[in-house]
Amino acid sequence: MAITKTHIADFIELTTTAIVIDVRSPAEFAHAHFPNAYNIPLFSNEERAVVGTAYKQQSREVAIKKGLDFFGPKMNQIIDAVTAIKTLYPNKKNVLVYCWRGGMRSAGVAWLLDLYGFKVSTLIGGYKAFRNWTLAQFNQSYRFNIIGGYTGSGKTLLLQRLQTANFSVINLEALAHHKGSALGALGEASQPSQEMFENKLATSLYENNKSQPIIFLEDESQRIGKVQIPLGIWTQMRSQTVFFFDIDFEVRLQYLTECYGVHPKDQLIAAILRIQKRLGGLETKNAINFIVENNCKESFRILLQYYDKWYFKGLYKRPNVNDVLITIPSNTVDSNENYILLKNLLHEQY
Secondary structure, eight states: OOOEEEOHHHHHHHTTSEEEEEOSOHHHHHHOOOTTOEEOOSSOHHHHHHHHHHHHHTOHHHHHHHHHHHHGGGHHHHHHHHHHHHHHOTTOOEEEEEOSSSSHHHHHHHHHHHHHTOEEEEETTHHHHHHHHHHHHTTSOOOEEEEEESTTSOHHHHHHHHHHTTOEEOOHHHHHTOOSSTTTTTTOOOOOOHHHHHHHHHHHHHHHHHHOSOEEEEOOOSEETTEEOOHHHHHHHTTSOEEEEEEOHHHHHHHHHHHHTTSOHHHHHHHHHTTHHHHOHHHHHHHHHHHHTTOHHHHHHHHHHHHHHHHHHHHTTSTTHHHHEEEEEESOOOHHHHHHHHHHHHHHHO
């Protein structure tokens, strides 16, 4: 077999039918990587530092020899790791390998896997090429349908329902591991780095844009927890059609209480304290006291009133709000009922 060198556009297409192996160090991978890639590092974090120092302070040849000292004992482990991954995906014949710049690390591992009998491709330019591709996706033009509604309107539930009906959907909060509000981190995994969030968003945009001309997104502020929607995408979101589900305050309050009232008191209080400057001293004190008294509903009533004001202000900051806003009255957060309301409206429009 022969190792093929793949440009980023072809690499992206191949990832749907191939296993992707990131041979960078664990620290590099943990910071950000290609979504769905497996990390089989050629060097540990410490070994990479040793090789890098030798390259800078001594010579390329010395660095290569030090790298080979680390590589040799790991050869069997690398083959075993890739073999184990391939057993999980029997229909994926190719192995795609990348490192930081498509240099010696990916070349070394690709040589080994090719020697063993795998069909191997490397990424020209490595992860750096993928990052350039990622950033370029945010400069493309997209058609979005935005699902809007005050906090507690069940927007995420509706997105999930749309996805089951084979609409093109990107769940930004799922990519960010955060639901956007002060309580949004509760029950979620740690948020990805900004770079990793961008990587996931870029690949989602690319895949969804291929399948259907319009992508459904939830109306979000630019910041979701600690990550931000890239400006090029957020600006487009702010200029496109918003289907605003107008749902009664008490219905939304009950839904939020059921969703978040199950979390430990200390976590709820910590979440409230994070917005105390914006919420105000008295409202913060009252919201916390209600939590202490096991009255989550009244605590969330204070928070919901705050978020309703904040969302209303953001909604009407759109420069063309009267042209893009479509209000859908609803008396429920039930995703099936709201899906029917939306679907009927879409049929009328399109």
